[in-house]
Amino acid sequence: SFIGLHAMTDEHFGIVVAEYMAAGCIAVAHNSAGPKDDIIAVPGDIDALTRTVAAADADAADNKQPHNRAEAEEELSTKWTGFLAKSPGHYANIFRTLFEMKRLAAATSTDSKTGVDQDADAKQTEKEKPQVSANA
Numbered sequence: 001s002f003i004g005l006h007a008m009t010d011e012h013f014g015i016v017v018a019e020y021m022a023a024g025c026i027a028v029a030h031n032s033a034g035p036k037d038d039i040i041a042v043p044g045d046i047d048a049l050t051r052t053v054a055a056a057d058a059d060a061a062d063n064k065q066p067h068n069r070a071e072a073e074e075e076l077s078t079k080w081t082g083f084l085a086k087s088p089g090h091y092a093n094i095f096r097t098l099f100e101m102k103r104l105a106a107a108t109s110t111d112s113k114t115g116v117d118q119d120a121d122a123k124q125t126e127k128e129k130p131q132v133s134a135n136a
Helices: 015-022 033-039 046-061 067-079 088-107 118-128
Strands: 003-006 026-030 082-085
Touching: 003 015, 003 088, 015 026, 015 033, 015 082, 026 033, 026 088, 033 082, 046 088, 082 088
Parallel strands: 003 026, 026 082
Antiparallel strands: none
């Protein structure tokens, strides 16, 4: 898993949220009390981050330079320590954004040394598997 969900309202501190973060998960918590006041730093608007991710997705679809994706990754990795939500719709928007970012990262993964698309290597391996005939 890469996301930790903590929906309890008005929790004093939110040790579970801190444990998610220590385990390397992205914390999504209720926008109240301890998680809001002491743990999660939310420097901006999730809707703005969602628009940045959507622009990165459009760039990927058009085979353009992934500047929007890099901008989204930079924003997320350097400023955000998690996400805070109050309504079911807000939780859904956060999850949609995170899953879209993960999908984009997987779709554009390359080997940093050779620049070879790892997904293409996996597809080639699938093609090279011997076919088992039903007539054998």
